Amino acid sequence: MTIHAMNSNLSVPEQPAQRILECEKVNVFYGDYRAVTDVNMAFGQNEITALIGPSGCGKSTLLRSLNRMNDLIDGARTEGLVTLHGENLYDKEVDPIAVRRRIGMVFQKPNPFPKSIYDNIAYGPRVLGMKPSSMDDLVEETLTRAALWDEVKDKLKQSAFGLSGGQQQRLCIARTIAVQPEIILMDEPCSALDPIATSRIEDLMRELREDYTIVIVTHNMQQAARVADRTAFFTALQDETTGNRTGVLVEYDKTTKIFEDPSDQRTEDYISGRFG
Amino acid sequence: MAFSNMSLGGQIQKASLKGRVRGSESSAKSITFLILLWLGLLIAFSVLLVLIVTTLLDGYTRLDARIFTNYPSANPEKAGLRPAILGSLWVIGTVAVLTIPLGVAAALHLEEFANKHNRFNRFIELNVQNLAAVPSIVYGLLALGTLTLIGVKEKNIVLGGAVALSMLVLPVIVISTREALRAVPMEIRQGSLALGATPLQTAFRQTLPSAVPGIATGSILALSRALGEAAPLLVLGALVFVRFDPNGLLSGYTTMPIQIFNWTSRPQPEFHVLAAAASIVLLAILIAMNAVAIIIRNRYQRRW
Ligand SMILES: Nc1ncnc2c1ncn2[C@@H]1O[C@H](COP(=O)(O)OP(=O)(O)O)[C@@H](O)[C@H]1O
Ligand SMILES: [Mg+2]
Numbered sequence: 001m002t003i004h005a006m007n008s009n010l011s012v013p014e015q016p017a018q019r020i021l022e023c024e025k026v027n028v029f030y031g032d033y034r035a036v037t038d039v040n041m042a043f044g045q046n047e048i049t050a051l052i053g054p055s056g057c058g059k060s061t062l063l064r065s066l067n068r069m070n071d072l073i074d075g076a077r078t079e080g081l082v083t084l085h086g087e088n089l090y091d092k093e094v095d096p097i098a099v100r101r102r103i104g105m106v107f108q109k110p111n112p113f114p115k116s117i118y119d120n121i122a123y124g125p126r127v128l129g130m131k132p133s134s135m136d137d138l139v140e141e142t143l144t145r146a147a148l149w150d151e152v153k154d155k156l157k158q159s160a161f162g163l164s165g166g167q168q169q170r171l172c173i174a175r176t177i178a179v180q181p182e183i184i185l186m187d188e189p190c191s192a193l194d195p196i197a198t199s200r201i202e203d204l205m206r207e208l209r210e211d212y213t214i215v216i217v218t219h220n221m222q223q224a225a226r227v228a229d230r231t232a233f234f235t236a237l238q239d240e241t242t243g244n245r246t247g248v249l250v251e252y253d254k255t256t257k258i259f260e261d262p263s264d265q266r267t268e269d270y271i272s273g274r275f276g
Numbered sequence: 277m278a279f280s281n282m283s284l285g286g287q288i289q290k291a292s293l294k295g296r297v298r299g300s301e302s303s304a305k306s307i308t309f310l311i312l313l314w315l316g317l318l319i320a321f322s323v324l325l326v327l328i329v330t331t332l333l334d335g336y337t338r339l340d341a342r343i344f345t346n347y348p349s350a351n352p353e354k355a356g357l358r359p360a361i362l363g364s365l366w367v368i369g370t371v372a373v374l375t376i377p378l379g380v381a382a383a384l385h386l387e388e389f390a391n392k393h394n395r396f397n398r399f400i401e402l403n404v405q406n407l408a409a410v411p412s413i414v415y416g417l418l419a420l421g422t423l424t425l426i427g428v429k430e431k432n433i434v435l436g437g438a439v440a441l442s443m444l445v446l447p448v449i450v451i452s453t454r455e456a457l458r459a460v461p462m463e464i465r466q467g468s469l470a471l472g473a474t475p476l477q478t479a480f481r482q483t484l485p486s487a488v489p490g491i492a493t494g495s496i497l498a499l500s501r502a503l504g505e506a507a508p509l510l511v512l513g514a515l516v517f518v519r520f521d522p523n524g525l526l527s528g529y530t531t532m533p534i535q536i537f538n539w540t541s542r543p544q545p546e547f548h549v550l551a552a553a554a555s556i557v558l559l560a561i562l563i564a565m566n567a568v569a570i571i572i573r574n575r576y577q578r579r580w
Pocket of ligand 1: 030035054055056057058059060061062073247
């Protein structure tokens with residue numbers, strides 16, 4: 001296997017000061033197909049990290065490997081180390097359910113539960129056996145934190161399907177923070193939303209950064225430039241022996257560096273739109 | 277010269293939207309096929325209509341309170357359907373209690389937990405499909421054989437009939453429940469699992485509740501099929517002349533289809549009228565059950 005994933009580093013990329021989650025030689029397979037090859041990167045605590053790159057380069061695959069959602073896919077397998085505070089998520093003794101309680105996920109298409117707005121928030125705390133002194137207060141606090149309370153306070157008992165797409169997505173974010181994870185993974189959370197709803201979610205992300213670490217996959221480079229502290233650029237390379245394309249990390253640095261002075265030519269081509 | 281050619285080309289392109297496209301819905305082939313389809317529907321529908329109308333015409337004169345309150349009698353003027361209606365309710369109620377929990381549990385396991393690549397599971401899946409296609413009388417024979425083996429002397433009891441019909445209904449409930457579960461989007465399960473819910477919590481608190489309307493619809497339709505069955509019960513020796521109300525699982529019983537079967541085989545024409553009236557009652561119950569199923573389906577139809 002010969003893959004040219006070497007960074008043509010001119011400068012050493014600046015690493016996050018406080019690392020919460022780290023990937024070490026992470027490879028993700030679907031059956032025999034290697035979708036992601038040898039990813040090494042560290043996510044900074046209370047930072048927003050954006051994963052960008054052309055479609056099919058393994059961004060979603062890598063993201064799912066960070067909270068073991070890939071375990072749910074038949075034939076998917078992760079190799080290498082993913083460590084949360086130094087503890088390997090893929091250790092034999094680690095229960096993927098415990099991992100997902102610490103690392104939540106928001107999906108591309110808003111997926112509220114077919115329940116009331118209230119129950120969408122209360123579901124997580126209930127199944128996790130959290131015993132808040134008052135569930136009503138917890139729901140209110142959570143919705144307030146997600147900047148959704150004023151819009152929904154009069155219809156808590158109504159179905160979540162009655163909300164707009166943007167509101168549904170914010171409800172999904174609220175539902176995730178209701179169980180107080182440390183990290184929130186977001187897979188193109190705004191791709192189904194209009195610009196106004198998108199900008200509200202971006203505002204929310206900036207606020208949530210105070211308490212949470214956020215990793216966001218986005219196909220929207222402006223979005224990465226607007227919200228992310230750090231940006232990782234991925235691309236798909238041809239594996240010369242098998243001919244399959246596999247995702248590699250090309251460059252990972254502060255967002256300003258990536259967008260203003262990328263070290264790798266491929267990053268620059270992608271950022272400036274010279275790449276499909 | 278070249279200039280005018282070009283403008284002509286433009287004209288042709290604009291005009292070409294009109295007119296018939298070959299193979300479209302208005303082509304001769306499609307229309308013939310459509311007519312054949314309508315004809316098929318018409319034939320099926322008219323047979324059904326004729327059947328219902330003749331039954332109504334035959335039976336309506338005898339459709340009065342006696343049907344519901346009286347017991348069978350040698351005198352057609354006094355005969356009624358009361359024990360058969362109660363018997364049907366007892367049997368179908370027992371079938372529902374036996375099959376719905378079991379069928380839903382089996383479907384939940386197959387759909388949500390079983391490894392779909394495992395050979396044994398695939399074998400079971402395939403055979404559930406096959407079981408749904410087995411003629412009902414075979415289940416009657418199976419129940420008869422089983423009850424004989426375990427030494428039950430009186431086989432014409434509510435529980436015996438319910439067991440035979442349960443075997444008939446169970447695969448249908450498993451299949452319709454699986455379909456209802458499959459219709460629940462993966463995103464719901466993923467959302468739940470991503471919060472740290474266990475697969476069991478996800479199945480019981482999200483997937484299953486979301487599938488309840490579909491399960492209810494499928495179960496009602498399966499039960500309504502069992503309600504109309506006579507063959508397996510006749511094999512088990514269900515009584516045809518019951519002058520008491522069934523009062524428990526071990527009680528003797530008759531059901532509506534059996535009573536109708538009995539009356540149609542009598543020589544006196546008065547009994548044939550009675551049979552038609554009883555058929556109307558059975559039909560009304562079946563239509564009511566189907567209507568409930570449709571209402572549930574429409575009421576809770578989810579727009580995911
Ligand atoms: N469930 C799956 N099974 C098999 N292959 C998959 C699956 N999901 C993604 N892939 C493949 O893995 C590669 C990376 O996909 P993905 O992570 O979705 O890329 P991205 O999110 O960057 O667009 C693609 O080639 C895709 O076809
Ligand atoms: Mg993706």
